[in-house]
Amino acid sequence: MTTTDTTGVDAPGTAPTEVAPTQVCASTPMGYGSMRRKEDARFIRGQGRYLDDIALPGMLHGAILRSPFAHARIVSIDTSAAEAHPKVKAVITGETLAGLGLAWMPTLSHDVQAVLATDKVRFQGQEVAFVVAEDRYAARDALGLIEVDYEPLDAVIDARTALDEGAPVIRDDLDGRTDNHIFDWEAGDAAATDDVFARADVVAECDMLYPRVHPAPMETCGSIASMDPVTGKLVVYTTTQAPHAHRTVYALVAGLPEHKIQIIAPDIGGGFGNKVGIYPGYVCAVVGTIVTGVPVKWVEDRSENLMATSxxxxxxxxxxxxxxxxxxxxxxxxxxxxxxxxxxxxxxxxxxxxxxxxxxxxxxxxxxxxxxxxxxxxxxxxxxxxxxxxxxxxxxxxxxxxxxxxxxxxxxxxxxxxxxxxxxxxxxxxxxxxxxxxxxxxxxxxxxxxxxxxxxxxxxxxxxxxxxxxxxxxxxxxxxxxxxxxxGPRKTMDILGLGMADGAELRVHPTGKAVLRLSCMSQGQGHSTTFAQIVAQELGISPDDIEVVQGDTDQTPFGLGTYASRSTPVSGAATVMVARKVRERAKIVAAAMLEVSPDDLEWEKGRFQVAGDPSASAAIADIAMAAHSDLELPDGVEGHLDATCVYNPPxxxxxxxxxxxxxxxxxxxxxxxxxxxxxxxxxxxxxxxxxxxxxxxxxxxxxxxxxxxxxxxxxxxxxxxxxxxxxxxxxxxxxxxxxxxxxxxxxxxxxxxxxxxxxxxxxxxxxxxxxxxxxxxxxxxxxxxxxxxxxxxxxxxxxxxxxxxxxx
Amino acid sequence: MQVPAQFDYERATGVRHAIALLTRYGPESRLVAGGHSLIPMMKLRIANPETLIDINDLDELTGISITDGALRIGAMVRHAELLDSPLAVEHFPILVDAERVIADPVVRNRGTIGGSLCQADPSEDLSAAFTALHAVAVIEGESGRREVPAREFHTGPYQTVVGDAEILVEVRVPIRTGSGSAYEKVERRVGDWAVAAGGAALWLDGDTVGEVGIGLTAVGAAHFCAPQAEDFLRGGPATEERFAEAGRIAAEHVRPTADQRGPEDYKRHLAGELTTRALRRAAARARGSEA
Missing domain, CATH: 3.30.365.10 (Aldehyde oxidase/xanthine dehydrogenase, molybdopterin binding domain)
Known part of the structure; x- marks a missing residue:
């Protein structure tokens, strides 16, 4: 194993022992290095395109009525005054959703979650009703017109009392549930560990709480759902770190055909895991567009994000x-x-x-x-x-x-x-x-x-x-x-049965520029730069000449997305492998161009050259053009210069x-x-x-x-x-x-x-x-x-x- | 979704006009100055005024000056302006201390002195600072102007003596020799409301405390002040021992309430600790010996 190290120390008074701070390359490297982020020219000019920047023609606005109680039975909900508001187009309650079979949705952990509460509210801030109106002011005004009669119940707040005898049962919606226990799980060898402790000279114990915190991304969560009533295609612009997983879940939850669902994650202002799951507001926006026939936008505010999301x-x-x-x-x-x-x-x-x-x-x-x-x-x-x-x-x-x-x-x-x-x-x-x-x-x-x-x-x-x-x-x-x-690997790690592997597609255009399509989704990590650099390193194409496409399920290969620091280990590896596939194809094309055997070619970054004759060579751009040209290719070699790959991490x-x-x-x-x-x-x-x-x-x-x-x-x-x-x-x-x-x-x-x-x-x-x-x-x-x-x-x-x- | 309910908007052209508008629209109207308390409250729908009367054009409420032997601070002076004021630095550094720890630059660029005092948040910093300075608030209504001592300005949390059709127009702080002042705040994070804060102003006559003011923030001190500690110090020597005792007395008389910023015992402790620290720094400044 090799280990190298460098140090960048920027605090005064601390003597760096080795190398200077990281240099940012002024010019674009043809591979790895601290090049400036390609996406920043857009972001620092205020030209990012976030969910709330998107306005579709005829779009309506949704707002969610939330529970003021941590635990209460819903006696009744009266939406008549809200519905009478001149700018209100629809008021959706749990009852409405129950009629569509959507009042509950599966969670990512073998449970179900209320989309809009039907029987009880179970936490403060839980979703109770969804208003669709002409503008967000009217939507918010109408929330105040909905009358909900709650019967407050004792709440379980201190987790250490959740399993106490007589504790209020939160999930009485689940058949036969008489307590608040979800699971017991263990790992490791209990007996061997007990044995070690019994023989140890010294044991230290400590009770500690890692308290509840929140990722609080700068951009809160939101969604715009747009169902085309003619084609039946549902397009959902949404703040998701995992667009493909969302598409499949929508198909499974709502029973919509998956090929008629397109998820588009625009620029995302921070995720940190907050934008992995599907929230009730997203589902409500989908129901909203189905009910009204026009696009419906829902964007939560800061308090909603802190109170109700992951x-x-x-x-x-x-x-x-x-x-x-x-x-x-x-x-x-x-x-x-x-x-x-x-x-x-x-x-x-x-x-x-x-x-x-x-x-x-x-x-x-x-x-x-x-x-x-x-x-x-x-x-x-x-x-x-x-x-x-x-x-x-x-x-x-x-x-x-x-x-x-x-x-x-x-x-x-x-x-x-x-x-x-x-x-x-x-x-x-x-x-x-x-x-x-x-x-x-x-x-x-x-x-x-x-x-x-x-x-x-x-x-x-x-x-x-x-x-x-x-x-x-x-x-x-x-x-x-x-x-x-x-x-992953996919056999041990999955979400809702979807294995944790990720795809990549690389296409080199005739002029030698390239497009890389990824299943992962940047929330600010700089994928447009890093992944272009990976391709650059493998193919010798400048990162500036490589477009990185992500976030749109109609434009990208399937994969589980960006969370748990998995983009570089998984999608990064997929990118390397797909680039190497392209390079192998390029080698055959180059051999045809140079009229030599592929075995006689050596790869010099950016070009194949004939061993022993550097004057006979073909650059990747020339190879790309040849691959799309009238050049006769060897039998069995397809034209063009592209490849796909799915990487299942070992x-x-x-x-x-x-x-x-x-x-x-x-x-x-x-x-x-x-x-x-x-x-x-x-x-x-x-x-x-x-x-x-x-x-x-x-x-x-x-x-x-x-x-x-x-x-x-x-x-x-x-x-x-x-x-x-x-x-x-x-x-x-x-x-x-x-x-x-x-x-x-x-x-x-x-x-x-x-x-x-x-x-x-x-x-x-x-x-x-x-x-x-x-x-x-x-x-x-x-x-x-x-x-x-x-x-x-x-x-x-x-x-x-x-x-x-x-x-x- | 944080959007305010519907409201009417009027833009006042002068103090008399603003008072006329307040009279016309009644108690459901509110003045808006910097708006950094009111607008968020409206977006959260905690405040739902029917009419906003914008006083940002009222130039007569701006400016910091020395007038008639007092530092005069217009109600529409922005926090940032007071923070950078050479007059404040020279005469009442407590104001600069306090301004430095109020919110953040964005809020300080827009928020106003008058707005802060009239919001009367128990955790607001300037109320204690002006209380320590024995400042005077000048309030104008239909019948003219009246002056109210800072320590009589607040009638309770979020409540002041300013009437429905009145405007706080300026704050005056009399300038006397031998003064030194300081403000000490504990916050969980920069820009947070005070867990507790203490301000002190001393007017020394040699080594004797001629006059003293102690202002306390967020600890349940009536009218933001600590009169028992002031009485103890007044006329006595300005010593470290007596500052410590004054802190102990101040802590004894506050009525803090527990919240997520801290439990009652901690806030009471801070009332004393910060009183003592503020007195120590105020004395050093009065003596021109601040490190």
Missing amino acids: FARDYHMRGEIASTKDGKLLGVRVKVLADHGAFNGTAQPSKMPAGLFHVFSGSYDIAAAHCQVTGVYTNKAPGGVAYACSFRITEAVYLIERLVDVLARDQGWDPAELRMKNLVQPEQFPYTTALGWEYDSGDYPRTLQKALDIAGYAELRREQAEKRERGELMGIGISFFTEAVGA NLTYPCGAYICVVDVDAGTGQVKVRRFIAVDDCGVRINPMIVEGQVHGGLADGVGMALMQLMAFDSDGNHLGASFMDYLLPTAMECPSWELGETVTPSPHHPIGAKGVGESATVGSPPAVVNAVLDAIGVRHADMPLTPAHVWRAMRGDPIRTDLAID
């Missing part, structure tokens, strides 16, 4: 870690209570109810591990898998990285040394974990050492000791994460990273200042290092946000206490230090270009680093996120806050 986490975990007295980690085990809300609607591989949480043995060589996860219903919005979590690896990494710190604290060990001592060693790869994952590659000690070097770890500890003498609080927090991204890719956070805490107020953050990421081969760093920057800000401020708590009545940006706090540049990035590169051995995913690495890896730093500063064993000033102050007094409930 949240993330909400894992109550009791973790234990076992080690020898010398600090050799032996085992880890955890019991999880998972709050899935009122409907089990997590978007993850169907066979894995806790997603990929069972990578929680992390980056360490641990002999035994076991988890037991129980999912419960509560009177909160459905979801759980979103927000750049890589199917719950956020929770897994937080668990193990907190446990390691707790163990180090209990035993008086240095947390960096304890990690270094237990990391999986480079020669152990491919490494099979106690939980059955086969990590593909990595050089963990080198990655951690690099972060420690950039941080100046020993000097930081000295500074910390001096400050403690003066009564000043400074903390240093470390996390080392292993990500698992690029789902395994996940396993990026890793070492993060170090330095904080200062104001002892008098509990305020935390993140002074430094060092992030060394290894995501294999970097196609566009600038885009990778941008991804890392965003994820690190996410981590600061989750660790210090982001939270969706609920009061005892089930009122959502984070339903606007006044209450749900996203971090700003003011809370973020100048990130100090570094990298190591251990290519994935099973990926055709050695690349791994990176989109979620920093979101997954950074929260424990921040939390570990704050707790290190204040000398507290554990307190849950978010560590707001109030919570830090309370934790210092031994009275931490239960963060998922209202502060009283």
Whole structure:
């Protein structure tokens, strides 16, 4: 295995040990490199075309009436006044939908979810009625004219009481349901793990909550549905990360023929997993266009997005870690209570109810591990898998990285040394974990050492000791994460039976320009650039000459889309393979052009040349023209220059990273200042290092946000206490230090270009680093996120806050 | 969908015109200045005024000046203007401290001093700052102008003495020698409303506190002030020990309520801690010895 590394350090006062910061190429590279993003010329001029920018002729506007109660029986709904509004065209209720068989829809997790409530409302903000009107003002006005008579019911808000005897039964719509239990699931070897714990010198345990948070993309969710009454074709413009999956689900749910459905995802202003699933508003827009015969647009507002769409986490975990007295980690085990809300609607591989949480043995060589996860219903919005979590690896990494710190604290060990001592060693790869994952590659000690070097770890500890003498609080927090991204393979990972493989189609036009069609869908990741660079690297066509088409199901091959950091590992690989297929065809055409055997040709980037005679060659553009020309091609060779490919990943890719956070805490107020953050990421081969760093920057800000401020708590009545940006706090540049990035590169051995995913690495890896730093500063064993000033102050007094409930 | 309900719109051409419009449209009409509280409330349909009376053209309400021995701040002065005001820096740095932590540049560019005071949000920063400064609010109605001390301006959360057909036109802060002032705020994130904040103004006569004002934000302090702590300090030496004791007294008299920004005990603690810190900085400024 080869490992290379470079460092880009941009913080003053930190001496970079190697290479300068990433250079952005002014000119376009013919392959990998930090070229500027092709899409940005459009975006920075305000020329993006988002869902709400689209206006179709005759389009009407929808608005959703939502439940003010967390749990209530619907006694009656009177829509007559709303229907009488002069600008209202239709009012749709659960009763209307029931008549069409659409009042309930399947979730992505073997459950059903109400589209519009018929019997009860089960969370605050649940969809109750849909108004279609001439403009959005009238639609909103009409919501106020709908009279709903509710009979409030006791709500289940605290997940820890959901399974109590006598708890209100939320899902009485399900036959025979007498409790709020959804599933029990386990992974690992319980007996072997118990055995290890029984023999261990040292065991550390810790209860921890990864609270409910929300991806809160800048653009909220929305949809425009347009049914052509003559052709019967339904076109849905929608904010989706997975257009093809949406098409199939619409076909299955609504019984519409799939070839008569076209899903178009326009530019998307951030997804982070929030735009994977199908929301009731989308279905209502479809019903709206069928009912009215004209296009219907529905766009949710910020509060609707925060209250009703896919949240993330909400894992109550009791973790234990076992080690020898010398600090050799032996085992880890955890019991999880998972709050899935009122409907089990997590978007993850169907066979894995806790997603990929069972990578929680992390980056360490641990002999035994076991988890037991129980999912419960509560009177909160459905979801759980979103927000750049890589199917719950956020929770897994937080668990193990907190446990390691707790163990180090209990035993008086240095947390960096304890990690270094237990990391999986480079020669152990491919490494099979106690939980059955086969990590593909990595050089963990080198990655951690690099972060420690950039941080100046020993000097930081000295500074910390001096400050403690003066009564000043400074903390240093470390996390080392292993990500698992690029789902499938299709046999183990599917959504609603659709295997996680992705297609690519590449067509080189006669003049040598190309179009690449993808099944994945950018939400800001820069696919138009990165994927063009992959083709450029393989074929020698400039990225500027390659159009990347995505998001339109009529224009792109089938595939499961962009989430869980899977675009580069899966669609990226598909792109490489399809480009190589084209290159093979080009070789035969070139041989015909040059009147030699294909075996005599050598590939020089951008052209085939005759071995030993560089003057006899054909550039890719010449080959493309020839492929479309009257040139006689060998038997069995089709003309033109194109190919298709479906890539079924043999395994996940396993990026890793070492993060170090330095904080200062104001002892008098509990305020935390993140002074430094060092992030060394290894995501294999970097196609566009600038885009990778941008991804890392965003994820690190996410981590600061989750660790210090982001939270969706609920009061005892089930009122959502984070339903606007006044209450749900996203971090700003003011809370973020100048990130100090570094990298190591251990290519994935099973990926055709050695690349791994990176989109979620920093979101997954950074929260424990921040939390570990704050707790290190204040000398507290554990307190849950978010560590707001109030919570830090309370934790210092031994009275931490239960963060998922209202502060009283 | 965050769109407001239907409303009528009038654009006032002067203070007298605005008062006439308020009189004509009655209590269901509202003045709109910067609109950074009112418009979001309308979009959320928490506020549903029938008529908006736009006072953005009222030049007579603009400007910061020294007039008759007082700093005069027009009600339509934008936050950004007060933040950048050399007069504020020179005479009452508490105002600059407070402005620096109000919302974000977008809000500060548009939001107004008068709008903030009249919104009377218990977590709003300027009310405490002007209370600490013993400022005076000037209110105009059909019958002319009247002056109300800042600490009598608010009658409760979101309530002021400004009548239905009246307009806050300016705020005046008397200038006296020996002054120093400061504002200390704890927020969960930059731009957030205060978890708690404390402002202090001191007028020193040598090392003796001649006059003092303490303003408290978001901690349930009646009229945003801490009179018991002020009484304790007035006439005594300006020492660290006494500032700490003043903080303790201030904390004792506040009535904070728990919310997602923090529990009651923490907010009470902050009332004391921030009072002490603000006094310390105000004294350093009065002595010209701020680090």
